[in-house]
Amino acid sequence: MKTYLRILVAVCLVIVTSCTENNTTEYYKSGNIKLIKYTNENNKIDSIISFFDDSEEKMKNKKIYSNEYIDYKEFYLNGKIKQKGKLTFDNLKFDYWDIFDLKGIRIQSSEYLNINGLEHINKDYRLDAKGDTLVSKGNFYKLMVTKDSLNINESTRFYFYIQEPLFSYDSKLILYIQKNKELILNDFSKIHEIELDTIPSLKYDGLNHDELPFDSALNRMILFDIGYNTKGNKNVKGYISEYKFTDELDSTKYEERRLYFSKDVYVNSGK
Numbered sequence: 001m002k003t004y005l006r007i008l009v010a011v012c013l014v015i016v017t018s019c020t021e022n023n024t025t026e027y028y029k030s031g032n033i034k035l036i037k038y039t040n041e042n043n044k045i046d047s048i049i050s051f052f053d054d055s056e057e058k059m060k061n062k063k064i065y066s067n068e069y070i071d072y073k074e075f076y077l078n079g080k081i082k083q084k085g086k087l088t089f090d091n092l093k094f095d096y097w098d099i100f101d102l103k104g105i106r107i108q109s110s111e112y113l114n115i116n117g118l119e120h121i122n123k124d125y126r127l128d129a130k131g132d133t134l135v136s137k138g139n140f141y142k143l144m145v146t147k148d149s150l151n152i153n154e155s156t157r158f159y160f161y162i163q164e165p166l167f168s169y170d171s172k173l174i175l176y177i178q179k180n181k182e183l184i185l186n187d188f189s190k191i192h193e194i195e196l197d198t199i200p201s202l203k204y205d206g207l208n209h210d211e212l213p214f215d216s217a218l219n220r221m222i223l224f225d226i227g228y229n230t231k232g233n234k235n236v237k238g239y240i241s242e243y244k245f246t247d248e249l250d251s252t253k254y255e256e257r258r259l260y261f262s263k264d265v266y267v268n269s270g271k
Helices: 002-020
Strands: 024-027 033-039 045-051 059-065 070-075 081-087 093-100 106-115 118-126 140-145 149-151 155-164 172-178 196-200 221-227 232-245 254-268
Touching: 118 140, 118 254, 140 254, 155 232, 155 254, 172 221, 196 221
Parallel strands: 149 254
Antiparallel strands: 024 033, 033 045, 045 059, 059 070, 070 081, 081 093, 093 106, 106 118, 140 155, 155 221, 172 196, 172 232, 232 254
């Protein structure tokens, strides 16, 4: 009977070892599990689950690895989700990240870009309990295009409105856009190595805009027309510079906030 038990225990140990040989577990000094790292049959990380220093093993965060990015979720001690989004393999946030309160209600959504190896919050929305965007909170723009499919030698109009500026509703704006069809890289990292055109806000473009209501925020509106003489997929990239002078007597001293944009347009052959 004892021999049978020893054999049974040995078999169980073999089973447990074979199931966990690709996994790594770390512990707090208290003895509670700190994290478990799961690897696949190719010995690549499949997922990492971290826990609070708690005997109930409450999940702190979870990383699920894919071929292109890491899906990340973080939790409060009460089990409600705290934030979620995508990470690069260098642990940089990108795309949209959502933040939740202790009740699990989404209160913030931010768009992240990676520029020159750094995280950049491009648009930041603050939300109410119903998920609606809060006025006078966050920092973001609205982009409208009259058409994103046009013919050769036909133009489309880009209209930008900075609904929520960072500094002030009286902030000054300039839009920078690629010139002479020079390409801006997807991550905007070398945007200052090419020649850019500048477009001022409607308040400073030297034109009358009687078509707009007299109380329109012209300093936060920018528009331009663009057209092409070749067919195919086109991409319009650039950024909006919101700035304010920190010294009224010195124009070289100012603070700046950049809002990057990218918009695809398709050009048909047309006439």
